[in-house]
Amino acid sequence: MRKFMEIGDLSGLIRDALGPGCRVVAVDRLRGGSRKGVYRVRVDGAPAASAIVYSWAEEENFWPGRNGTDAGGPFTPVSGLAPFLAARRKLDGLGARVPRVLLADDSRRRHPADVAVVEDVPGGTLEALLESDPARAAAVLDDLAATVDVLHGHLAPRYGRPDPPEQGGTASEVPCERLVLDRALRDLEEASGRERRVAAARGRLRDRLHGLAARVSPRAAHGLVHGELGPDHVLVDADGRAVLIDIEGLMHFDVEWEHVFLRLRFGPHYPALSRPGLDPRRLDLYALAMHLSLVTGPLRLLDGDHPDRAALRGIAEHNLREALALLP
Template identity: 75%
Template structure:
């Protein structure tokens, strides 16, 4: 997006008289462009602009196309606004929306202008202010508990369920298994260590899936809730971002990701009563996803290629360590 595009959006969101003085493209988003727009004067020194143009996505091509599959990539205003409504209704803090537009009149893609949360990410706060981070983490644990205890009798992304799309007849654990087998095949074609262990990993996935009992009640999960997807506002409240993939699903899937991304801080987010068999299956599936996904991104033009290679390398070792 250029300064003219951004100036027009900001003017429509905040009124005439605001001038753009600086623009920073923020790192982290792989499916949308995220821009911090700094303004002169006024009570709002900066805003964030989301741009869901296809040219902003670093993912090379599409893999999943099944609309009933909650792992089908979510992008655009529809999933963003549906997720925001759901989270706001539960009392979870999300960025305040100042303007949305999917008409293509202002810009040839879905765009949104939202408040800028100046406190930075929880991930950064763990390093710079552990005391403040602990308070925000405790509040995040409360938010996650409310989300996970919000029941659903069908699983799927909230935007699809909100539009009364039919739910999938494939059980959650089968959906995860099928995805993990695809990730394994793809990773084996790109990494020699995974290729050498492909048969053992495939057998282990199927063995773990056979142990899991059927379930028909789900909780509301973020899907990628790492500390980099949690901002902290001036009142130390956690603010959830990158919410487009919000879905009803097995909460064990989220807890595997939380445990992986929060590391030693996960204790504050842990809860009793999780199904250990689901955790075992989902842990291996998650590791394989975090090998295949970064390797797939390397086919595109993602800027921090060393970062992707480190993720794939770490999770390759972690996946192989889960073999008996």
């Protein structure tokens, strides 16, 4: 049985972050995370009525067994305070709106894991706003698009994390398209062992991946991408600005990788984020690779005790259908 944070675990941490006069009155663990716990902590006696706590404790990580591929590469899962702070510094320096950090601690004295206390952005997610107030959401989408333009225009000659080199920021000389192909082939092999429909189409999917990759030409510059920029990873502040969260995967990479994810997650709202000049051949390869990743990842999570099991099955099923639809 997993043990999550409760009022007693958070009281000292919140006092250190918000002041000695504050008192924790309620704690809600927010749903959706698979590698860190996210808690809304409601308080009395502080200027803000609530704060958000991130905990990177092992109890919060729902990935069973081997939880990553590409050891040392940009697709290696990252978790912890250091990559969060590195990504936040980079984004803040480029003018992107990210939550303010009220306390960050990896000493394990306040809590037996990396932990951060950040502002509780008041306006909810862009995903919810798109449903409840499309007119207001359109302005937030415009702000998000401007932020994405800045990030994607921040070019580097090599892909990889923005961390210092000693934290894994350097990348190999393998081009992005080859990295994506190799990852997709591994996803295909794993999914074939878990889902009979993937196994039945395994040869055709493998040939399609190789064919699409062969059409991609080399590239020498890579933009800065969020990595999982869906509307659920964008909050809305009181000024109507788009606030980026779940930023630990920030990296320099082909911007087409991000645009495939944006198109998938924003659906009919994607035109506000679409841009001319994207490489259609990269988009084709990355779309199939992304769908295969979103089949394999949820199926792997289902090996463990992740609570949102119906949602995971739904993600895997949707992306399986989309992957098979891309076969000629």
